Amino acid sequence: MTYAERDSIRKVIRDFEETGVVDEVLVINNNAETGTSEEVGKTGAREVLETRQGYGYAIRRGLRDSTGDLVVLAEPDGTFLADDIIKLLAFSDECEVVLGTRTTREMIWEGANMDWFLKWGNWAVAKFVEVSFNTSHLSDIGCTYRLLDRNTANRFAEEMTVGGSHAGPEMLMLTIASGAKFVEIPVNYLPRVGTSSVTGNRITAFFLGLRMIALILRFRLGRARTS
Secondary structure, three states: OEOOOOOOHHHHHHHHHOOOOOOOOEEEEOOOOOOHHHHHOOOOOEEEEOOOOOHHHHHHHHHHHOOOOEEEEOOOOOOOOHHHHHHHHHOOOOOOEEEEEOOOHHHEOOOOOOOHHHHHHHHHHHHHHHHHHOOOOOOOOOOOOEEEEHHHHHHHHHHOOOOOOOHHHHHHHHHHHHOOOEEEEEOOEOOOOOOOOOOOOHHHHHHHHHHHHHHHHHHHHHHHHHO
């Protein structure tokens, strides 16, 4: 999904194409800045427009329009290594969902947007989920880089309701509710090309974290009422 990644998207697409394991790259144009489509057009990627503004809306469109047996989500801002897709694939036979985590110190590159505030904030909310639902190990609530099998992708496309930037935790809640097997693995986290409109500002990131916690609490309380 792309909004403000014109300067990085062509290289990111080509990096994924060059891994040799990707059958199709699907770009969800979420009202992206001028010139983005031209950059995508220089690659072999397929572009789809999602006019409803928001991270969650873009993800849902991508899940609906993707065709592969396995679907990998990633932002085209240069923060993720395409070659790390091999790590995700390594667990795809055992798990329906494979999550990346950006909080492993040795894999956070110099200059990456993962200071103490973002690192420990993502870690704390992830641990809140892990403890609340007694899940597998979790250390990053906000990492987009993840793999879903086809059935999970189809289910998320139908069941997701969040259109904004806190759609990632909703996917995790749906994973937990379904009983799907999932695992979290460390991925490289690189400096972003350009500035993020969400995590580039601590105040914005703080309030995003509060929305994530509120969503998790609603889900937890809902499960408690039905148990």
